[in-house]
Amino acid sequence: MRFDFTPEESDFRRKLSAFLDGALPADWHGPADESRDDHWALNQQIKKGLADRGWFVMSWPTEYGGADSSPMMNTIFAEEMAYRRAPGHDRFGTRMLGPTLMRFGSDSQRAEHLGAIARGEVQWCQGYSEPNSGSDLASLQTRAVLDGDNFIVNGAKIWTSLAHRADMMFMLVRTDPDAAPHKGISLLLVDMKTPGIQVLPIINMAGVHSFNQVVFDDVRVPQANLVGDLNDGWRVGMTVLNFERSGIDYAAWARAALEELVDYVKNDDSLVSTVKTNPEVRGKLASLNTEIEAARLLCYDVAWRQGQGEVPSAEASISKVAGTEIYAKVLDYGTELLGMYGALEPGSEQAELQGNFLKMRLFATSGPILAGTNEIQKNIIAQRGLNLPRAPRR
Amino acid sequence: MDFGLTQTQKLIRTSAREFLADRSGPATVRAVADGDTEVAANLWMDVVELGWPALTVSEQHGGAGLSFSDLAVLLEELGATLAPVPVAESAITARILERFGQDALKAELLPQIADGDVLITPAIVGRDASWDAHNTGTVANRTGSGLVITGEARFVSFANQATHALTLVNTDDDQFAMVVVPIWKSPGVEQIPLNHASGTPVYSLTFNEVEAPTSNIVATGTEAVAAAAELVATGSVARATQLAGLARAVVDSTVEYTAGRQQFGRPVGSFQAVQHHLAEMAIAAKQVNHLAHAAAWSFSQDGYSVDRAARAKIAASEKIADLCWTAHQCHGAIGFTWEHNLHLYTRRALAWKTDFGDAAFHKAILASAMGL
Numbered sequence: 210m211r212f213d214f215t216p217e218e219s220d221f222r223r224k225l226s227a228f229l230d231g232a233l234p235a236d237w238h239g240p241a242d243e244s245r246d247d248h249w250a251l252n253q254q255i256k257k258g259l260a261d262r263g264w265f266v267m268s269w270p271t272e273y274g275g276a277d278s279s280p281m282m283n284t285i286f287a288e289e290m291a292y293r294r295a296p297g298h299d300r301f302g303t304r305m306l307g308p309t310l311m312r313f314g315s316d317s318q319r320a321e322h323l324g325a326i327a328r329g330e331v332q333w334c335q336g337y338s339e340p341n342s343g344s345d346l347a348s349l350q351t352r353a354v355l356d357g358d359n360f361i362v363n364g365a366k367i368w369t370s371l372a373h374r375a376d377m378m379f380m381l382v383r384t385d386p387d388a389a390p391h392k393g394i395s396l397l398l399v400d401m402k403t404p405g406i407q408v409l410p411i412i413n414m415a416g417v418h419s420f421n422q423v424v425f426d427d428v429r430v431p432q433a434n435l436v437g438d439l440n441d442g443w444r445v446g447m448t449v450l451n452f453e454r455s456g457i458d459y460a461a462w463a464r465a466a467l468e469e470l471v472d473y474v475k476n477d478d479s480l481v482s483t484v485k486t487n488p489e490v491r492g493k494l495a496s497l498n499t500e501i502e503a504a505r506l507l508c509y510d511v512a513w514r515q516g517q518g519e520v521p522s523a524e525a526s527i528s529k530v531a532g533t534e535i536y537a538k539v540l541d542y543g544t545e546l547l548g549m550y551g552a553l554e555p556g557s558e559q560a561e562l563q564g565n566f567l568k569m570r571l572f573a574t575s576g577p578i579l580a581g582t583n584e585i586q587k588n589i590i591a592q593r594g595l596n597l598p599r600a601p602r603r
Numbered sequence: 604m605d606f607g608l609t610q611t612q613k614l615i616r617t618s619a620r621e622f623l624a625d626r627s628g629p630a631t632v633r634a635v636a637d638g639d640t641e642v643a644a645n646l647w648m649d650v651v652e653l654g655w656p657a658l659t660v661s662e663q664h665g666g667a668g669l670s671f672s673d674l675a676v677l678l679e680e681l682g683a684t685l686a687p688v689p690v691a692e693s694a695i696t697a698r699i700l701e702r703f704g705q706d707a708l709k710a711e712l713l714p715q716i717a718d719g720d721v722l723i724t725p726a727i728v729g730r731d732a733s734w735d736a737h738n739t740g741t742v743a744n745r746t747g748s749g750l751v752i753t754g755e756a757r758f759v760s761f762a763n764q765a766t767h768a769l770t771l772v773n774t775d776d777d778q779f780a781m782v783v784v785p786i787w788k789s790p791g792v793e794q795i796p797l798n799h800a801s802g803t804p805v806y807s808l809t810f811n812e813v814e815a816p817t818s819n820i821v822a823t824g825t826e827a828v829a830a831a832a833e834l835v836a837t838g839s840v841a842r843a844t845q846l847a848g849l850a851r852a853v854v855d856s857t858v859e860y861t862a863g864r865q866q867f868g869r870p871v872g873s874f875q876a877v878q879h880h881l882a883e884m885a886i887a888a889k890q891v892n893h894l895a896h897a898a899a900w901s902f903s904q905d906g907y908s909v910d911r912a913a914r915a916k917i918a919a920s921e922k923i924a925d926l927c928w929t930a931h932q933c934h935g936a937i938g939f940t941w942e943h944n945l946h947l948y949t950r951r952a953l954a955w956k957t958d959f960g961d962a963a964f965h966k967a968i969l970a971s972a973m974g975l
Contacts, residue, residue, distance in 0.1 A: 210612070210672055211605045212897040212911075281604060471973055491970035492963055496921070498973060499914040503890035506897060510889075513606045527886050584875075590885055591878035595858045598873040 212506075214285075222285050225264065229293045232258050238563055239294025240572065243374055244410075244418035248296060255297030256329035266303050266327040273311060273319075274327040280515035284457050284508060291461035301333040301371070302326040306379050309396075313437035313445045318398065322377075336366040336380030336399070336423060337446070344585050346381075347390040347443065351425060353382035353397060355432065360384075360397060362405075362428040368579070372408050372421040375401050381446050384439055395442035398434040405429070415571040454525045454586075455511060456532020459576055460504040463536040466569065467497050470543045473562060480561060481548055490546065497539050504531040523594025526586035533576030533583060540570035606893075611669065612676045615658075619680035622653060627686040629944045635687040636802030636947065640763055643804060647688050647764055651719030656693045661701060664713035671698070671837075675844045675899035679892075682848030685951055687803045689722060689761035691841035696723040696769045698837055698902075703781070703822045703830040711818075712767075712783065723783060725838060726756035726768035726808055727831055734960040736771070736831035741810055743772040743780065749816040750774065750782055755809050758958070762786065762794050762806035769821070771831045779827040781834075783819040784810070801954035802947055836907060838959035839916035843895040846919040846955055850888035850926050853948050857881060857930045864935075871933075880929050887922040894918045913969035920962040924952040 214222070232255050241248045259265040268283040269275025278286075290298040307326050310319050325331040342349040351364025362382060372378065378399045385393030401408070405428035410418045437445040471494060473479050484490045507528040514521040543566040544551035555564035577583040591597045608616060626649060634642040650656070659674045660666020674694055681690055697716045700709055700723070715721035729740020741754030752772055759768060766787040774780050786792045791813040799805035822830045858881060861872030871877050898915035901908035927949040931938045938945045956962070 210608065210675075210896055210900055212900045214604065471975065475974055485975060488963075488967065491975050492966040494973065494975060495913070495966035495969035496917060496962070498910075498969060499894070499917045500890075502897075502911075502914050503894050503918060506893035507889060509604045510606050510893060513604050517607070523885075524889075527889060530882075531886055531890065584879070587879045587882035588875065590882035591872075595854070595881055595885060597858060597862055597878055597881065598870045600873050600875065601869060 214281075218282060218285055221282060222289055224262075225286065225289045226293070228258060228262065229255075229289070229295050233293060233295060237294070238565055239296075240565075240569060241294065241296035242417050242419075243296065243371060249374060252296035253329075255295060256299060259297060260327065260329040265299070265329050266307065268303070269307060269323075269327065270311070273307070273323050280512040281509070284455075284512040287455070287457050288461045288505075288508075291458040292465050294462070294465065297329075299326075299329065299332065301335050301375075301379075302331065305335065306333050309379075309445060309448045310436065312448060313396075315433070315436075317433065318436065322398070331377060332371060332375045334369050334372045334375035334378045334401075336369055336378045338366065338368045340365055340367050340422075344582055347394070349381055349383060349394065351380070351382050352386070353384050353395065353430070355384075356429075358432050359429040360432060360435070362397070362399070362425045362430055364425050366423045366425075368411070368420050369408075369423050370420045372401070372423050373410060373418065377401060378423070379436070381442050384442070388440065391443045393440055394446070395439055396436040396445045397430050398436060399428070399430050403428050403430065413572070414574060415568050417572070454529050454580055455508060456504055456528035456530070457508040459529075459532030459536040460501060460508055462569075462573075463497075463501045463504065463532070463539045466536070466539045466543060466566070467494070467501060469562060470494070470539070470546060470566075474546070480550065481546065484546060493542060497535070497542060500531075500535045500538065504528065504535050507531050523590045526581075526589040526594070529580065530577075530583045530586050530590075533573075536576055537570070537573045540566055540573050544570055608676065609673075612673055615673060615676045616680060618653070619677050622649075623680060623684040623686055627684045627688075629947070632685045632687060632802060632944075632947055635804070636950075638796070638798075638804075640804065643687055643761075644764060646686070647722075648719075650688045650690065655688075655690050656697075656719050656722070657717035659694050660697055660713050660717040664701075664709060664717065666697075666713065666717040671840075671902035672896070672900045673903075675840075675896055678841055678844040678899075679848035679851070679895075682845030683852040685802065685849070685947055689724060689764060691838070691845065692724045692760050692765075693722055695834060695837040695841055696725055699769065699781075699830055699834045700783075700821060702833070703826065705818075705821075708783070708818055708821065721767060722761070722765045723767040723769050724759055724761050724765040725834055726759040726762070726784070727771045727834065728756060728758050730755060730757060732757065732957075734835050734964055736828045736835060737779075739771040739773055739779070741770055741772045742775070743782070743815075744775045746814075749814060749819065750780065752782070752784060752810045752813045752815060755807060757807045758797070758799075759806050759808050760801075760958075761804055762808055763796070763804050768808060769834065771827060774823075778824050779831075780823045781821040781827040781830045782815050783821060784813060784815045785819075786813075789813055799954055800950040801958070802951055833907070835959055836909065836912040837902065839965065840895065840898045840902065840907075840912050842955050842959050843891065843915035843919035844899055846923045846952060847888065847892040847895045849948055849952060850884075850891055850923050853927055853930045853945070854881070854884050854888050856945070857884065857933050860937075861933055871935075877933055880933050884926045884929055887926050891915075891918045891922055910969060910972045913965040913972065916960060916965045917962045917969065920956045920960075920965070924949070924956055927952045 267276040267278040353360040384395040405426040407424040409422040550561040553560040657666040662668035743750040791811040793809040795807040898911040
């Protein structure tokens with residue numbers, strides 16, 4: 210066992226951090242709001258900067274323009290980007306669809322999409338959840354019917370992050386309504402400019418347009434855009450989700466927030482600095498520091514196992530639960546510690562710490578819900594990790 | 604980052620599991636908890652035979668020279684089986700000797716520690732039960748030949764098996780001294796057995812003009828306080844590691860029980876309410892395990908990480924007893940019985956929440972390290 214980083218890993222973290230020093234505005238506090246044009250422009254700029262330095266798809270094999278970097282390096286990349294609340298880490302293209310196409314895509318799909326993803330030129334979004342299919346994803350109802358060389362797609366996707374900025378969507382559709390739920394699903398690649406697609410904004414509880422409902426009305430998708438075999442989309446699409454389930458972003462966001470809070474408490478000019486000597490406050494901040502470090506180690510554990518060739522499923526779920534929970538806890542405590550100021554919205558007169566703690570706390574509500582609710586994660590931990598028997602299916 | 608075991612660590616784990624399964628089963632644990640000192644002494648003799656007290660003693664002084672990280676692998680197994688042996692106590696006092704002691708004292712004691720002829724146990728808590736390195740329950744007068752110690756050290760583990768106690772004393776020149784005090788059949792030393800929930804032998808020691816030669820002084824002044832603080836940190840990480848092993852064992856046995864126990868025609872472990880209890884236990888166990896091993900690893904380097912040590916015990920103190928209570932809930936009525944072994948684990952977890960400092964104590968240390 211050892212708990213330090215290799216010189217190569219530390220060096221990479223330093224270089225990435227130095228790049229972000231230059232790329233982010235001097236007064237950057239984040240979080241990025243991609244519905245704002247200035248933040249979206251920053252997103253594009255950083256993507257390009259990352260691509261120029263060979264970091265954007267460094268997790269990919271060299272034959273696709275990557276650096277075949279280790280899972281630990283990829284974790285450090287994600288961690289550092291999240292720690293700085295930097296936009297431009299494109300999970301949908303680089304972490305989800307890219308690896309899926311490498312494994313299941315046709316030669317022409319790979320040729321068409323992988324290069325564009327690697328150069329940071331195209332924004333993908335993920336069309337999985339539907340109004341009536343959340344945790345029970347396999348019940349999805351959006352239909353795709355083959356008509357000559359095209360699928361005709363009808364239905365609706367929801368909670369689609371960045372659909373309003375996306376060029377392309379990878380989506381799960383039902384192609385055989387008579388088969389068992391998992392057996393009649395396929396994965397399609399869809400150009401968001403195709404006629405019949407309507408993107409309806411959804412404003413989240415933090416007041417930000419971060420996701421959307423996407424309605425499909427007789428949308429024609431070329432048959433060549435089917436990834437993998439017809440009706441094999443569940444298997445193909447789950448590869449995507451394996452890349453989605455990690456707590457590292459949350460652990461890093463939590464660490465950034467706690468450091469901000471500690472700096473604020475320590476600063477003599479802070480309006481609430483009198484709390485610094487309160488043993489209860491000191492104890493609580495120390496406790497949060499401990500939980501964050503635990504979550505961080507759990508994520509490194511996942512990366513280490515991946516590096517050993519394992520597919521750590523329960524461990525990934527553990528890291529997601531631990532990360533999302535501690536992030537919300539830090540923000541809860543931050544808003545509490547700021548006292549009456551904790552209730553001031555961003556942009557308010559007299560807001561402390563930009564009103565960010567309130568905004569981030571409201572945003573963090575989504576952590577335990579998205580990418581598989583924490584209840585689902587706990588089922589995975591119990592059943593795959595501890596080998597407890599599954600509940601009998603009705 | 605490497606979460607895997609080295610070849611040496613694998614060997615330690617395998618041999619520890621074999622030995623402990625054979626020799627430290629529930630009957631042994633219960634006998635020692637019931638105060639059977641002979642069973643405890645015999646078990647320790649076998650452990651000495653295996654060379655465990657020598658593991659982390661430097662090669663120069665007759666030990667195996669392994670790292671604290673290697674020791675942590677063993678401590679985890681000792682925790683998982685509740686083994687009532689003073690491996691941790693011996694290793695942490697030896698480490699303090701090694702790091703702070705004079706060469707002559709090290710040359711005298713360390714080889715004997717490695718051989719099991721000398722066992723030194725930490726005795727730095729007074730009546731106020733404080734682990735603060737500036738607090739001690741003993742005073743000492745300096746004489747030409749050494750220190751004459753009077754006072755009380757409470758909550759001393761394995762004092763009945765130990766030959767010496769490592770004690771912080773307040774000297775008459777208003778200084779601190781850390782000193783190795785002979786306690787085995789020493790005139791002036793009285794041992795009061797406590798009935799401690801850990802199920803291990805715990806004593807209070809009263810010192811009535813007990814003599815310790817000058818050569819037994821490990822450190823004085825601020826150096827002594829630093830040594831005491833490091834002793835507490837080292838002990839807290841040892842306890843956190845043992846508690847991590849304990850937690851793993853409780854998770855495993857609760858999984859086994861709930862997967863087998865049938866109600867409503869299906870295993871109770873197939874109910875989501877029970878599965879979520881277990882998932883949360885598994886998360887807590889893993890968190891403490893990682894924090895404890897990360898802390899232990901920092902002791903393998905020069906010195907140790909104050910932050911990592913504090914975090915390990917904060918998490919262990921806050922999570923493991925709760926994990927045990929949840930295990931009781933999952934076991935239902937059978938886990939409420941004296942006959943079932945679960946309460947042995949719960950008692951140990953409860954008792955060690957405070958041993959070598961509780962969560963609040965270590966949070967204060969971490970808060971200072973965070974610059975607060």
